Amino acid sequence: MLAYIKRIRDLREDHDKTQQEIADVLGTSQTMYARYERGANEMPIRHLIALCKYYGVSADYILGLKESTN
Numbered sequence: 102m103l104a105y106i107k108r109i110r111d112l113r114e115d116h117d118k119t120q121q122e123i124a125d126v127l128g129t130s131q132t133m134y135a136r137y138e139r140g141a142n143e144m145p146i147r148h149l150i151a152l153c154k155y156y157g158v159s160a161d162y163i164l165g166l167k168e169s170t171n
Contacts, residue, residue: 104165105149106140112156112163113138126155 113123124134127148136142153160161167 103140105144105163106138108163108165109152110138112158116156127151
């Protein structure tokens with residue numbers, strides 16, 4: 102499993118957000134966001150950047166390149 106799949110789900114759950122709320126932040130549908138969390142679709146870079154800004158974490162963290170959120 103790709104590291105970002107677990108990380109984006111964990112971040113969403115840790116912030117008590119629904120898939121729909123995060124999809125709204127990204128300007129996409131809940132269905133498409135759910136596909137990112139399942140690994141059925143790759144997430145576009147613009148969505149990765151938006152999630153980093155929204156959660157205040159680095160892209161390296163979401164991508165699994167480092168363990169710390171800062």
